[in-house]
Amino acid sequence: MTPFTHLFISKSRKVTFELSLILRDLVNVPLVSGYYYVNWKLKNATHTTGSTARIPIKDHQVTWNHPINTMVQLVVNKQQILGNCELKLEIYQKGGKEIGSLLINLSEYAGSGVTTERYLLQNCKFNSTIKLSLRLNIKADPVNNVITQFQNPPLSRQQIFKDIPTIVRQTSKSSPPPLIRRSESAMSLPKYCKINTTSQDPSPADLVEQLFAAKQLHITA
Template identity: 80%
Template sequence: MSPFTHLFISKSRKINFELSLIIRDLVNVPLVSGYYYVNWKLKNATHTTGSTARVHIKDHQVTWNHPINTMIQLVTNKQQILSTCELKLEIHQKGGKEIGSLSINLSEYAGSGVTTERYLLQDCKYNSTIKLSLRMNIKSDSVNTFQTPPLSRQQIFKDIPSIVHHTTKPIPSKPLLRKSQSAISLPKYCRIHASQEPSPVDLVEQLFAAKQVRLQA
């Protein structure tokens, strides 16, 4: 749906959301040097594009914890299901080389509270994954009801950390994931590290608290 078409949609079908998103980290990068950053794009929002800082890789991991705060206007269909709201991330190594990308539909997470997931990158030959924390709440002045589309779990990547970290437990004889996404397919030098970082809920709550202080000022 183009921005021009969006102008002719009935107000009763439009719903405003407050999006808080944190681009947290990238792991399983089989490289030992270089700076990495993320370009992001979002439609029907007050802030539609941006980039993270350039961060140096350490132990095959890049950590940004980059916050994004914006307003999004979504549209419902006749069944009151929210339209697609694509978030596109492009991960680059400084110098222009693209490591991979990710596209997710934010409408699937509307009104679900704080959600933290790790996603397998698209168009990436390394099995690298990126971690996001997000909260997408309906704005107080929006009274329209809505339904979310079903959550797509095709790229959500949860099972590898449990296999890698808990080495004292036996690894199942059959992989829980497709062969292309299994722990066996990862390079031996790619390890997922458990970092001592704040919880997703704390990060998002801090983000909202800072926003409220700025508004009161």
């Protein structure tokens, strides 16, 4: 829906939400230097664009903890389903090189309290992931003090990614390893993470370092 079309929607179908969002960190970046930042865009909001500070990478990770607080106006359709609230993130290395992007529908989390998830970046050569914490709360009608009823759109979980150390801990147990889609595997985990029963098993942190080391050798070769 374009901003122009939004003007012709009945006021009874427009709902105001308060968005609190934190852009936490970027991990699984097989680079050792440079400064990184995020540009963000959000439609139908009090603040529609912004950018984080330029933060140096450390141990293949960039931490921003950048807060975004704004009001967004969304539309509830005739089936009482909440319209899209699309947040677009573009991650760059200082100098203009794009690392990747992310597009998610915040309406899927409306009214669910504080949610923290890690997402696999799109258009990213490194399969890097970004962590977000968000809360989208509806505001009562200031005149009638009434809260509009709504339903969330279906949750799209294909981009949600579990941390690599969590996956490694799971594979070290006696239970079968979890299934990981090829598109979501950071660097073909089965190639590097073997399950051994000896007491010399490497720790999850050691395995992560091996992943980055192997990726770095592949890049420099």
